[in-house]
Amino acid sequence: MNHDLAAYNCFRRVRVESEARSADTEASAVAAQLLEKPVTLHRDIRSVLELQKSVVSVDAAVSLAEKALQKFPDSRYLKSCLSMSLKWQVEQLGETASQELIERTAHLLSEVISLYPDSCFKTEIDRANVLGKSNHSLSQADRIYQDCSDESWGLCPNSSSTTATPTS
Numbered sequence: 001m002n003h004d005l006a007a008y009n010c011f012r013r014v015r016v017e018s019e020a021r022s023a024d025t026e027a028s029a030v031a032a033q034l035l036e037k038p039v040t041l042h043r044d045i046r047s048v049l050e051l052q053k054s055v056v057s058v059d060a061a062v063s064l065a066e067k068a069l070q071k072f073p074d075s076r077y078l079k080s081c082l083s084m085s086l087k088w089q090v091e092q093l094g095e096t097a098s099q100e101l102i103e104r105t106a107h108l109l110s111e112v113i114s115l116y117p118d119s120c121f122k123t124e125i126d127r128a129n130v131l132g133k134s135n136h137s138l139s140q141a142d143r144i145y146q147d148c149s150d151e152s153w154g155l156c157p158n159s160s161s162t163t164a165t166p167t168s
Helices: 003-014 017-036 038-056 058-071 076-096 099-115 121-131 135-150
Strands: none
Touching: 017 038, 017 058, 038 058, 038 076, 058 076, 076 099, 076 121, 099 121, 121 135
16 A cells, blocks of 8 residues: 555545545554555655644654654654654644653754754754743753854754764
8 A cells, every 4th residue: 555645645535524534534544554564664654644643633643653663663764753743742732832742852853863964954943943842941942043043054063052963
């Protein structure tokens, strides 16, 4: 089964209000099938996470990403997918996001930065945005934003306020 195509078709049907309930069920089925097929998991998970977020809930997307990462704990791509899903959750909750969720998301984003050092600018900004949701982390978020504006961003910032390690 092409999970990417199934996700697209489900998105399309959600636009028709009468089919929204069946789309919710179908989205859950696509997610369950995806977890059973490791070959297509890495190829299709991002589309299915977007589907889960739009049709079911952000919590469902986080749950799917967590289950996928449990199956393949060394997958840097799945860590990136989980960090994206957690970021959605923090954004959805806004100021009511728990400190624990903010810290977990920021930590995972830091890990993703170290796993993808050549493409960390957007992830650094995401990390600063997440940290900015907490009064406890505002100064850290400000430092990251400052580092981002100070650097020429051909590389990640070489700063003690981030956990990314710049490449040579």
